[in-house]
Amino acid sequence: MAKKRYLVKAGFLAFPDKNVHQGNEIELEATNPGTKVLLEAEAIEEIKEAKKEKE
Amino acid sequence: MAQTTGGISFVNAKVEYGTGSGSFTDISGWANNVEVSGGERLAGEVYTADGDTGIVTFGKRTPVDVTYMCVFTEGSTDPFEKFRGYHQAADGTQIRLRWSPQGGAGTGKIAFTGTGKITAAPWLGGDAASPDPLTFSFTMRTAELLKGVTA
Numbered sequence: 001m002a003k004k005r006y007l008v009k010a011g012f013l014a015f016p017d018k019n020v021h022q023g024n025e026i027e028l029e030a031t032n033p034g035t036k037v038l039l040e041a042e043a044i045e046e047i048k049e050a051k052k053e054k055e
Numbered sequence: 056m057a058q059t060t061g062g063i064s065f066v067n068a069k070v071e072y073g074t075g076s077g078s079f080t081d082i083s084g085w086a087n088n089v090e091v092s093g094g095e096r097l098a099g100e101v102y103t104a105d106g107d108t109g110i111v112t113f114g115k116r117t118p119v120d121v122t123y124m125c126v127f128t129e130g131s132t133d134p135f136e137k138f139r140g141y142h143q144a145a146d147g148t149q150i151r152l153r154w155s156p157q158g159g160a161g162t163g164k165i166a167f168t169g170t171g172k173i174t175a176a177p178w179l180g181g182d183a184a185s186p187d188p189l190t191f192s193f194t195m196r197t198a199e200l201l202k203g204v205t206a
Contacts (some may be wrong), residue, residue, distance in 0.1 A: 012203035014153055014166040017078035019203070034162035034206065041163045043204045 004030040010043035069158030075149040088124040124192040138177040147172040169197030
């Protein structure tokens with residue numbers, strides 16, 4: 001299962017053990033149905049690594 | 056305009072609490088009612104001899120009071136004893152409350168949270184004529200509530 005990094009866009013994400021507030025980054029399983037729900041609800045946004053510029 | 060089909064009730068709510076840095080504890084099996092009040096924006100007014108309406112200016116938002124009503128049980132780790140302890144600890148223990156009307160039903164449901172201390176104590180009274188299970192309630196005051204989603 002591949003994990004990806006996401007930026008929290010909702011006021012907070014209510015995980016069972018914690019709140020992750022807006023502006024923080026989290027790692028989630030990309031193929032998890034819950035992750036897809038949060039993406040569709042625009043509660044999170046995938047963080048895409050900037051590609052290195054060619055020298 | 057067609058009538059909405061998206062109305063929700065509180066029947067599948069998830070009601071939780073936590074301390075300042077600890078994880079959340081699900082007390083949906085005890086929680087009966089969540090009530091919220093406050094959070095108004097202060098407004099001022101003054102009237103002058105001229106004109107028929109006042110001059111209105113606005114101030115800050117007032118604190119929010121969140122009241123949980125729960126079923127009373129006697130266990131040492133049950134909600135009553137936990138909240139009583141938080142209230143009677145020296146200076147009061149900072150707690151977090153979190154609830155979601157549909158939070159028991161999955162991901163992406165609206166949720167609310169706030170951090171503060173108990174201001175109205177969770178004491179227990181009763182009526183000998185009542186057959187109902189005993190309940191207790193307490194109130195936490197917080198500077199504001201945040202809206203989020205269940206994950």
